[in-house]
Amino acid sequence: MSNTPATGNLIRAGDLVLIYLDAKRQFLVQMASGLKLSSDHGAMDIDSIIGKPFGYTGTTHLGRPFYCLKPSLSDIMLKVKRMTTIVYPKDLGYLLLETSIGPGARVIEVGTGSGALTIALAKLVARDGVVYSYERRDEFVQNAKKNVERAGCSEHVEFRVCDVAADGFSDKDVDAVFIDVPEPWAIVPHAADAVKSGHYVVSWSPNVEQVRRTIDVLKEHHFVRISAHEMILRELLVRTQGTRPRERSITHTAYLVKAQKIIPLE
Ligand SMILES: C[S@@+](CC[C@H](N)C(=O)[O-])C[C@H]1O[C@@H](n2cnc3c(N)ncnc32)[C@H](O)[C@@H]1O
Numbered sequence: 497m498s499n500t501p502a503t504g505n506l507i508r509a510g511d512l513v514l515i516y517l518d519a520k521r522q523f524l525v526q527m528a529s530g531l532k533l534s535s536d537h538g539a540m541d542i543d544s545i546i547g548k549p550f551g552y553t554g555t556t557h558l559g560r561p562f563y564c565l566k567p568s569l570s571d572i573m574l575k576v577k578r579m580t581t582i583v584y585p586k587d588l589g590y591l592l593l594e595t596s597i598g599p600g601a602r603v604i605e606v607g608t609g610s611g612a613l614t615i616a617l618a619k620l621v622a623r624d625g626v627v628y629s630y631e632r633r634d635e636f637v638q639n640a641k642k643n644v645e646r647a648g649c650s651e652h653v654e655f656r657v658c659d660v661a662a663d664g665f666s667d668k669d670v671d672a673v674f675i676d677v678p679e680p681w682a683i684v685p686h687a688a689d690a691v692k693s694g695h696y697v698v699s700w701s702p703n704v705e706q707v708r709r710t711i712d713v714l715k716e717h718h719f720v721r722i723s724a725h726e727m728i729l730r731e732l733l734v735r736t737q738g739t740r741p742r743e744r745s746i747t748h749t750a751y752l753v754k755a756q757k758i759i760p761l762e
Contacts, residue, residue: 505549507564512647513550514567515540517560524567524575526646537562569619573612576643579636582612583676583700584749586729591752592620595672595696599625604667604690605674606630606660606683611640613676618649626652628667632659665690675699680706680753681713688717693759700750707751719755726751 507513507527515523521535531542538556545554545564552564570585597603601621605613608631617627631637637655644653656666661682665673672695673687680699687697697719701707707724714722727749731742 505551507545507548507550507552509546510648512567512572513545514565514571515545516563516565517556522571524571569616572647573616576610576612576615576647577639578610578612579639580607580609582610583616584746585616586727587700587750587752588613588616590725590727591698591754592616594754595698597621597625597672597696599623601625601671602628602667602669603672603674604628604630604665604670604687605676606665607632607677608637608640608655609676610636611643613674614640614644614653615647615649617674618644618647618652622649622652626654628654628656628665628670630656630658630660630665632657660686670695672696672698678706680710684710684713684717684719688719688757691757693757695757697755697757699753701753702748702750704751707753710753711755714753714755718758718760720758722753722755724751724753 509527509529511527513525513527515525517535517537521537523533525533527542527546529543533540537560538558540554540556540562550564550566554562556562573585597620599621602625603617603621605617605627608614608629614627614629621627634657637657641655644650664686668690669692670690671692673691675683677683680701691697699710711722731745733740733742
């Protein structure tokens with residue numbers, strides 16, 4: 497997702513556009529000439545969008561308005577084709593600020609899963625950084641590759657198919673290791689070997705038992721400043737008849753663990 501200069505806000509073939517009719521009808525579409533998008537509020541002709549600026553309002557063949565919006569990184573993550581659960585944007589945003597990674601960083605992630613985290617990391621380390629993405633199931637890698645390609649960040653990702661618990665990481669001296677697997681404690685010894693001293697290992701786990709076991713192993717492998725958090729996100733329903741939290745929302749997703757590796761005293 498490039499930052500669009502004020503003078504270059506036009507929608508081009510290949511761009512990802514969030515076509516928004518209303519909260520229930522939002523489509524992330526890669527622009528291609530000849531494409532038609534259908535909804536229960538009518539069909540939309542993609543050729544009528546290409547060349548218009550982001551923010552353009554079009555109408556379906558039934559006369560309903562739709563808006564052509566710039567998708568956020570969250571939109572792109574949430575709309576990957578899923579073969580696994582993914583890291584949710586609310587759980588990633590905070591952790592990214594809690595690490596030192598940015599443009600140019602070299603980072604490892606395991607497992608690739610559907611590639612939602614891969615995309616976010618690749619956008620962050622661009623233009624000259626790289627994400628080494630490890631996954632033990634090749635069919636997941638094939639799906640993730642397509643998601644990463646669609647998001648336009650393939651050049652910043654290198655995929656590795658292997659079981660990290662058994663074989664470890666072949667990439668070393670990285671700025672951070674991101675772990676999203678059911679048994680993070682089995683990855684921590686390899687992460688300790690791959691991450692630069694002073695730098696970060698982070699992990700997501702749905703259960704407290706996983707967090708406890710992971711933290712025990714982090715302590716054994718010379719990590720300090722170890723923390724565990726849960727992010728709770730609550731949306732407000734803003735209405736003329738009364739404003740209050742929405743009744744239904746995603747409640748628990750994962751606990752976030754973060755630690756930094758040290759060089760111990762001789
Ligand atoms: C929850 S998914 C990761 C989702 C990913 N973070 C995303 O946002 O799309 C967990 C993945 O870890 C992979 N995995 C589990 N243990 C692994 C291991 N020891 N080595 C490599 N991959 C592993 C699984 O096959 C699965 O695809």
